[in-house]
Structures are given as structure tokens and as C-alpha cells.
Amino acid sequence: MATFTFDGRTIPFRPGQSVGAALIAAGIYSWRVTRVGARPRGLFCGIGVCFDCLVTIDGAPNQRACRAPAADGISVTTQRGTGHDDLAV
Amino acid sequence: MARVLVVGAGVVGAACAYFLARDGHEVTVVDRGPVGAGTTSRGEGNILVSDKSAGPELALALRSAELWRRIAERLGADALEWESKGGLVVAATDETLGALREFATLQAAAGVWCEPVEPGNLSGYEPNLAPGLPGGVFYPGDQQVQPVRAAAALLYAARVDGATVRHGVEVLGVRRRSDGPVRSVECRVDGAVVEIDADAVVNATGTWGGDVSARIGAPVPVLPRRGFILVTEPLPHVVRHKVYTADYVSNVASGAAGLETSVVVEGTRGGTVLIGASRERVGFDTAISYPVLRTMAAQAVRIFPFLDRVSLLRVYTGFRPYCPDHLPVIGADPRIAGIYHACGHEGAGIGLAPATGEMIADLLSDRSTFVPAEPFSPARFVSEAA
Ligand SMILES: Cc1cc2nc3c(=O)[nH]c(=O)nc-3n(C[C@H](O)[C@H](O)[C@H](O)COP(=O)(O)OP(=O)(O)OC[C@H]3O[C@@H](n4cnc5c(N)ncnc54)[C@H](O)[C@@H]3O)c2cc1C
Ligand code: FES
Numbered sequence: 001m002a003t004f005t006f007d008g009r010t011i012p013f014r015p016g017q018s019v020g021a022a023l024i025a026a027g028i029y030s031w032r033v034t035r036v037g038a039r040p041r042g043l044f045c046g047i048g049v050c051f052d053c054l055v056t057i058d059g060a061p062n063q064r065a066c067r068a069p070a071a072d073g074i075s076v077t078t079q080r081g082t083g084h085d086d087l088a089v
Numbered sequence: 090m091a092r093v094l095v096v097g098a099g100v101v102g103a104a105c106a107y108f109l110a111r112d113g114h115e116v117t118v119v120d121r122g123p124v125g126a127g128t129t130s131r132g133e134g135n136i137l138v139s140d141k142s143a144g145p146e147l148a149l150a151l152r153s154a155e156l157w158r159r160i161a162e163r164l165g166a167d168a169l170e171w172e173s174k175g176g177l178v179v180a181a182t183d184e185t186l187g188a189l190r191e192f193a194t195l196q197a198a199a200g201v202w203c204e205p206v207e208p209g210n211l212s213g214y215e216p217n218l219a220p221g222l223p224g225g226v227f228y229p230g231d232q233q234v235q236p237v238r239a240a241a242a243l244l245y246a247a248r249v250d251g252a253t254v255r256h257g258v259e260v261l262g263v264r265r266r267s268d269g270p271v272r273s274v275e276c277r278v279d280g281a282v283v284e285i286d287a288d289a290v291v292n293a294t295g296t297w298g299g300d301v302s303a304r305i306g307a308p309v310p311v312l313p314r315r316g317f318i319l320v321t322e323p324l325p326h327v328v329r330h331k332v333y334t335a336d337y338v339s340n341v342a343s344g345a346a347g348l349e350t351s352v353v354v355e356g357t358r359g360g361t362v363l364i365g366a367s368r369e370r371v372g373f374d375t376a377i378s379y380p381v382l383r384t385m386a387a388q389a390v391r392i393f394p395f396l397d398r399v400s401l402l403r404v405y406t407g408f409r410p411y412c413p414d415h416l417p418v419i420g421a422d423p424r425i426a427g428i429y430h431a432c433g434h435e436g437a438g439i440g441l442a443p444a445t446g447e448m449i450a451d452l453l454s455d456r457s458t459f460v461p462a463e464p465f466s467p468a469r470f471v472s473e474a475a
Contacts, residue, residue: 035323035360062322062400081325082360087395088325089216 002072006031013070020046020053020065023076031055031065035081055079090114091453094274094287096260096301098122099129100236100439101431102293103243104446107160109291110250112450117285119258119276124244125237127295128438131407133318133355133363134236136440139176139228140337142192143199145464146416146437149444151200152460154230156443161234164246169239170358176231176331177206177214179222179392186223189335193226203228217327219394231331233355236439243442263290263305263428271427274305291429291449296410298418298432307422309470311433313373313408316366317381319389322400323360327393331355334392346371348381352388354396361402364389366436368409375406411435412470419445419465420452429453430467 001012006023013022020043023031030040032054044052046066053065057076061083065076090113095102098120110116120126136157141147161171180186193203206225211218214227244254259277264284266272273284294301298311336351349368356362367381382404390396412418412433422428431449434441444460451458 082323084322084324084327084399087217087327087399089327089329 002070004070004072004074004076006076007078011070011076017070018066019055019057019063019068019070019074019076022070023065031076032079033081054083056083091288092286093117093289093291093453094119094285095291095293096120096274097127097293097295097432098124098240098244098254098256099127099293099295100125100240100243100442101295101434101445102291103240103247104442105291105293105431105449106247106252106254106446107243107443108446108450109453110247110252112454113251114453116247116252117287118244118247118252118254119260119285120256121259123256124241124254127297128407128410129236129240129295131405132236132316132409132436132439133353133365134170134234134239134439135176135331135353135355136232136234137176137228137331137437138196138201138230139178139203139226140333141196141437143195145461146441147196147199147201148460149417149441149448149465150437152447153441153444154232156447157232157234157440160243160443164242168242170235171232171239172234173230173232174330176228176333177211177225178228178333178335179211179218179225180335181222181391183223185335185338186225188338189226192335192338201228202230215329215332217393217395218332219392222392225335227330233331234439235358239439239442243446260294260301261304263425265425269426271425287427289427289429289453291431293431295432295434295438296408298410298430302430302432305425305428307425307428307430307467309418309422309430309433309467310413311410311418312370312413314411314435315369315371315374315406315408316436317378317385317404317406318366319364319382319385319401320403320405321362321364321396322402324356324362324399325360326356327395328354328356328362332392334388350381350384350388352385352392354389354393362396362399364396368436373408377404377406409435410438414469417441417445417465418467418470419448420462420467423468423471
């Protein structure tokens with residue numbers, strides 16, 4: 001079965017599944033920490049509208065987990081805040 | 090005290106109401122839409138002295154910058170999202186730097202606080218700036234507000250001083266006394282035509298100032314100049330000041346629509362970074378122009394390379410109200426007693442709003458104005474023959 005990693009952990013997925021669906025199937029419900037108040041977030045609308053499910057994929061932040069297709073070997077990581085902390089001055 | 094009807098609940102109408110109500114006039118503000126329905130919600134909130142060359146507009150801008158500070162102190166900086174962050178103007182080439190330094194020297198002589206920045210010090214101001222830029226000028230007096238919040242705060246303060254604010258009221262015309270002056274204003278409210286008694290009318294309808302001035306029988310020319318703003322995804326604190334390129338010192342218009350693009354980059358409290366702005370004369374056409382957006386994005390990335398890695402969330406557009414001679418029209422109409430104009434502020438209406446409101450209040454009360462009002466007078470558009 002094809003897999004990707006989430007914060008180092010191996011996540012299996014079926015062809016056609018989104019990153020978000022595969023994470024839920026693996027029992028993971030939150031993969032983002034909000035900018036304000038550091039609250040946990042995961043799927044909300046599930047259809048690409050609310051942008052609550054943002055996650056970092058292969059280093060690129062702010063990808064919608066419910067829309068991003070799962071792909072073999074990608075590295076998905078928890079997103080903290082804007083995902084762009086490296087740019088702060 | 091006069092019964093004054095201010096038409097337009099944009100930042101300029103709000104500032105007029107603020108100063109008129111403080112003078113004790115019986116003020117009513119009407120707008121066909123909500124607060125900031127017009128251009129006030131379609132731009133950025135830069136309060137700049139840096140981009141103006143010595144002359145009447147700079148004098149008005151310097152006064153206005155001082156008034157914004159006082160307003161922020163009185164109403165609370167948070168209510169306006171007011172920040173006194175200063176503006177950094179950077180030159181992309183040695184040639185532009187020369188022109189910028191010359192421009193700044195003349196401004197300094199006119200009372201603008203500015204400091205040259207050597208290339209080695211640019212990153213001290215803005216660590217994310219592209220390396221290798223030849224230098225710039227820093228303007229500590231440049232400020233920023235959130236325009237709609239600022240307009241709402243000014244209107245709120247005016248209401249505390251007794252003003253009334255009415256939405257969904259479209260001005261159709263004025264009725265005059267037999268001896269000439271304004272008696273009442275004809276408006277459409279909920280489909281019905283109603284009359285509101287007034288001794289004075291202030292036309293603060295921005296880009297629609299030409300249309301409204303014609304409706305009330307005292308036409309002044311105000312035209313739309315389109316601008317786009319790009320909005321990034323929320324970011325941490327990435328830009329400290331307002332940062333812009335010095336292209337406006339030497340901006341050469343190209344083509345019939347006179348497209349000009351000059352980068353302005355600023356962070357907001359919400360975390361998004363705003364990238365402006367273009368200038369085009371294309372009437373009230375709201376269609377998105379991708380070539381223009383591409384040019385703006387490319388120019389912004391040239392001064393802030395990190396923007397290359399950042400996504401844009403959206404783009405919006407607005408129409409700056411401009412008069413043919415690029416000065417706002419502020420003052421009493423020479424044709425109909427009781428009509429005042431306060432519109433045509435082009436790309437500086439947020440910055441110039443308080444000084445405009447103060448000037449209108451001074452003129453209505455027959456006081457001398459802080460800044461000479463003559464260059465802004467509507468009389469310049471009224472020919473002798475008319
Ligand atoms: C892209 C862009 C960027 C900008 N950036 C800046 C900036 O950084 N700094 C700055 O100082 N300025 C900036 N500006 C310019 C600034 O936004 C305008 O100069 C300013 O908002 C004009 O305000 P106003 O109150 O005169 O007009 P508006 O805000 O347009 O208000 C006019 C009001 O009149 C109402 N109205 C019209 N007709 C009628 C009628 N018949 N009856 C009743 N009501 C009517 C409208 O509903 C509207 O609410 C920018 C503009 C654009 C487009
Ligand atoms: S869950 Fe709403 S956009 Fe993904």
C-alpha cells in the first residue's frame with residue numbers, strides 16, 4: 001500500500017484519497033495550530049471552502065488537506081501559525 | 090449654527106462631520122450605502138507625506154498628518170488601527186536614487202521630516218529587503234490606518250457630538266430659496282422621494298463627486314482612476330514600515346490608459362501584506378487585468394524576494410477620485426450659496442481627510458483656514474461665462 005509520512009509517522013492511503021481523508025482514517029484529527037491562541041485544527045468543511053484544514057506538505061505551508069491528493073512518499077507536517085515563521089523580522 | 094447635510098459616509102465625509110459637529114452644527118450624514126461603501130474600502134490606509142512634492146497638496150498633507158495623530162490620541166489608536174510606522178522609500182537604480190534625493194531635499198525645505206538611508210543601512214530598516222539596492226530615504230512621519238474603521242470611528246465621535254448618520258439615502262438634487270441659497274436636499278429613501286431641510290450641503294462623494302455635483306446643480310469634474318491591490322496570505326511580522334519604490338518620482342505614463350505601477354508594500358494587523366498599486370484611466374471598468382497584476386507582483390518580488398514563496402489570497406480594485414489638475418476640490422461653490430465640495434482626493438483621500446474636514450468646518454464658520462484654501466477652491470472649475 002502507498003504511504004506518506006505525517007510528522008515522521010507512516011500513513012497508508014488508498015488511491016484517490018485526500019491527505020485529510022487519509023489522516024482521519026489513521027485516527028489523526030488535528031494537524032494545524034492556529035496563529036491566535038494556538039488552538040488545534042483539522043477538517044471542518046471537508047470541501048475546500050473554509051481553509052481550516054491547512055497543513056504543510058513537502059515544506060510548503062497552507063495546503064488544504066481536504067483538497068491535496070495523497071501521494072506516495074510526500075512529507076506532511078503539522079503547520080504552526082502562518083507556516084512562515086522563518087520570514088519573521 | 091447651521092443645519093449641514095454631508096453627502097457621503099466615506100473617510101472624507103466622516104472627517105467633515107467630525108469637525109462640523111465639534112463646532113456645534115446640526116450635522117446629518119447621508120449615504121446611499123453603508124460606511125465606507127465607496128473608495129474608502131477599496132484602497133490602503135497610507136497617510137503619506139513622502140510621495141508629495143512641495144506645494145498645496147503637501148501643505149494639506151502635513152496638516153492632516155498632525156491631525157491624524159491627534160485623532161488617534163483622542164479616539165484611541167486601536168479604534169482606527171492607527172500605526173505611526175514611518176515610510177521607507179527605496180530606489181532600484183542609481184539614477185532613481187539621485188532623483189529621489191533631490192525630491193527629498195525640496196520636501197525637507199517644505200517642512201517634511203526625512204532622512205537619507207545609505208545602502209548598508211537598508212537591511213537595518215527592513216531585513217527582508219533585496220540585497221544590493223542603492224539606497225533610499227526614510228520618512229518617520231508616515232502613518233497608517235484601517236480606512237473603514239477610521240471612517241466609522243470619526244462618525245461615531247461625530248454622533249457623540251450630536252450628528253445623525255443615515256444610510257440608504259441617495260441624494261437626487263437640491264431645492265433653493267427664491268433668493269438663491271440651498272433650502273433642502275431631495276433624496277430617495279426606500280423608493281420614495283423625501284426632502285431634508287439644510288442650510289448647507291457638503292458634497293463628499295469621492296469618485297461620484299462629479300455625478301452628485303451635477304445632480305445638485307453645481308458641477309465639478311471628478312474622474313475615476315483604477316487601482317489594484319494584491320493581498321497575501323497572513324504572515325508573521327515581515328515588513329516593519331511602509332516600503333515603496335521611488336518610481337513615482339519619475340513614473341512615466343505609458344499607453345492611452347496611462348498605466349503606472351509603483352510598488353507599495355505594507356503589513357497589516359491581520360497579518361496579510363498588501364501590495365499596491367496600479368493607476369489606470371479606464372473609466373469604472375472593474376474587470377481584473379492579469380498583465381497589470383503580474384507586473385505589480387514582479388515589482389514587489391524584486392524588492393522583497395521572500396514574496397516569491399508566499400501565496401496571494403485575493404485581489405481587489407477601486408477607483409481613485411481625481412480632478413483634471415490632480416488637486417482635490419475643497420470649498421464653497423461660487424454658483425449656489427450653501428453648497429460645499431470636498432472630493433477628488435485621488436490616491437490620498439485617507440491621508441488628507443482630517444485636514445479637509447477641518448478646512449470645510451473653518452470655511453463654514455468663516456474662520457481663516459490653517460492651510461491656504463484658495464488652491465483647492467471649486468472656483469477654478471467655474472468659467473467666467475457660466
Ligand atoms: C487601490 C487604491 C489604493 C489607495 N490607497 C490609498 C492610500 O494608501 N492612502 C490614501 O490616503 N488614499 C488611498 N487611496 C485613495 C482613497 O481610498 C480615496 O481618496 C478616499 O477613499 C476617498 O474617500 P471619499 O470619502 O472622498 O470617497 P468614498 O469613500 O468613495 O465615499 C463616497 C461615498 O459617497 C456615496 N455616494 C455616492 N453617490 C451618492 C449619492 N448620490 N447619494 C448618497 N451617497 C452617495 C458612496 O456610497 C460613498 O460611500 C487609494 C485608492 C485606491 C483605489
Ligand atoms: S476542511 Fe474546509 S477547506 Fe479543508
